Amino acid sequence: MDPLAQAVVAGATPQELERLPVPAEYTAAHLRIEEIAGFNGVADKDVRKSIHVGSVPMPELAPNEVLVAVLASGINYNTVWSAMFEPIPTFTFLKHYATSDRWAARHDQPFHVLGSDAAGVVVRAGSGVRRWKAGDEVVITTAYVDDEDPATHADGMLGAGQLAWGFETNFGGLGHYCVARASQVLPKPAHLTWEEAAANPLCAGTAYRMLVSDRGARMKQGDVVLIWGAAGGLGAYASQLVRGGGGIAVGVVSSEEKAERARALGCHVVINREEIGLTGNEPADPTTVGKRLGRLIRSAVGEDPHIVFEHVGRATFGVSVFVVRRGGTVVTCGSSTGYVHEFDNRYLWMRLKRIIGSHGANLEEQAEVNRLLTLGKLRPALSVTYPLTETAEAARLVQRNRHTGKVGVLALAPSTGLGVSDPQRREQLGGDAVAPLLTRS
Known part of the structure; x- marks a missing residue:
């Protein structure tokens, strides 16, 4: 030194x-x-x-x-x-x-x-x-x-x-x-x-812009927010911002240990990826996985998510577009599993959903x-x-x-x-x- x-x-x-x-x-x-x-x-x-x-x-x-x-x-x-x-x-x-x-x-x-x-x-x-x-x-x-x-x-x-x-x-x-x-x-x-x-x-800054800023999803009280990787670096701040802002945080994680961490950070509901058949970094069928995920969210909170906090990318993006409610928002940054995303555009355009790109x-x-x-x-x-x-x-x-x-x-x-x-x-x-x-x- x-x-x-x-x-x-x-x-x-x-x-x-x-x-x-x-x-x-x-x-x-x-x-x-x-x-x-x-x-x-x-x-x-x-x-x-x-x-x-x-x-x-x-x-x-x-x-x-x-x-x-x-x-x-x-x-x-x-x-x-x-x-x-x-x-x-x-x-x-x-x-x-x-x-x-x-x-x-x-x-x-x-x-x-x-x-x-x-x-x-x-x-x-x-x-x-x-x-x-x-x-x-x-x-x-x-x-x-x-x-x-x-x-x-x-x-x-x-x-x-x-x-x-x-x-x-x-x-x-x-x-x-x-x-x-x-x-x-x-x-x-x-x-x-x-x-x-x-x-x-x-x-923390990235999560704030994605969820709270007027340049992001503009989360409001009562919004149901699906958070991929809720116990990871971005997800850990997203979970807190949703809870602190009066939203309903639904976290997705990959293990029971991470589920405990996500609950400690403020997630109201935590779902293990294995429950919906999503394992590894390869994208599963968005409709099949999306329907399973949607049922679990509705069973827990009574309705579909207003916002999906998306940063996983290729493995989850098709599911995110499918599962967000009519008129809802997928806000995305990064793509840790791959940058090339595939989704069924019918669920985007015919149900008036939005995708917002966010960076830093x-x-x-x-x-x-x-x-x-x-x-x-x-x-x-x-x-x-x-x-x-x-x-x-x-x-x-x-x-x-x-x-x-x-x-x-x-x-x-x-x-x-x-x-x-x-x-x-x-x-x-x-x-x-x-x-x-x-x-x-």
């Missing part, structure tokens, strides 16, 4: 942090460009073979950026996609982005530092940054936007230059340091640990999520934490869908449980129960 990182861990003052030099290199979880073809013809694209933890060069800081010493980060499915080099190698994204301007050119490297979540301490702020300074405790959100694009000022996610930080950009959160634009930064909730705070931005969350939506977390109305979905040296194992857990909630990664934090600056507030909100899925030793 370099002197600046040591000072952060020791709780140095902002003045001390500013006096210490930024290291020329830092430790990070990254991919290597020469390994792009390593999984060609391989059935099991084991991400433990492609994710490396080691030293990478420190980039120059742009005027609108901050350099953050990362105390904790997290694994998202985009890290798995990157490490599998699917659907295309993310080095292709970096090379394309590098043509934009001289600051973008820094991202085109023979390595790609991964990670789309982070919590840490600002150690440097670019000359154009006004709101953030050395010593600030922050979380990093995922939307990397172009503030010179007019569409960005209507909605950050609509700008043509919008990118997913740590996936379509370099220098992400899975390292001792990360580089982020000032427009990605929010204050860390003071009652959360580093790892709890780092678990939230991508998945803009800064305002992320700020609303951060407020809910700060108020204790939304709780971190962190379930387990790995050290940075075991990032590949953490990503493999997500790749194989053996996890619940979010999988965290400790970067500079020497142990779990650190970073709480308002212990009184934490106790008011339930102490360690603020993270209901987390198993503590």
Whole structure:
């Protein structure tokens, strides 16, 4: 650990942090460009073979950026996609982005530092940054936007230059340091640990936009919401948002252990995939499975779902379109089982259903999520934490869908449980129960 990182861990003052030099290199979880073809013809694209933890060069800081010493980060499915080099190698994204301007050119490297979540301490702020300074405790959100694009000022996610930080950009959160634009930064909730705070931005923000935002499904009180993967990273936040917003959460999970977790997160009804004959990642017959699922939902809550929270993709999308009620909404992001979806369009057009595509969350939506977390109305979905040296194992857990909630990664934090600056507030909100899925030793 370099002197600046040591000072952060020791709780140095902002003045001390500013006096210490930024290291020329830092430790990070990254991919290597020469390994792009390593999984060609391989059935099991084991991400433990492609994710490396080691030293990478420190980039120059742009005027609108901050350099953050990362105390904790997290694994998202985009890290798995990157490490599998699917659907295309993310080095292709970096090379394309590098043509934009001289600051973008820094991202085109023979390595790609991964990670789309982070919590840490600002150690440097670019000359154009006004709101953030050395010593600030922050979380990093995922939307990397172009503030010179007019569409960005209507909605950050609509700008043509919008990118997913740590996936379509370099220098992400899975390292001792990360580089982020000032427009990605929010204050860390003071009652959360580093790892709890780092678990939230991508998945919680995405779920909020999909369900609550006026750009998503616009969930209202009493809506029945079907949540695929209700105990996973996205589903864990969706379950809480539905319950907290007065909706009726119907979760679908793949095991009894995950069913217990989904109930703990607020699902009113939980259905095991095996009950409806949906196993593995291959799509089953949508009508057969959809009828079984519909019967179970109606038996439990008396009516069909108003909204389907869809992120599984190919294996479930046809069922989602079939099972949502007349005039209902399927809101979709990602496709962990495949991007090419098949569904019977008669059930969409003749029953006046809608499909809404959703991606990430803009800064305002992320700020609303951060407020809910700060108020204790939304709780971190962190379930387990790995050290940075075991990032590949953490990503493999997500790749194989053996996890619940979010999988965290400790970067500079020497142990779990650190970073709480308002212990009184934490106790008011339930102490360690603020993270209901987390198993503590």
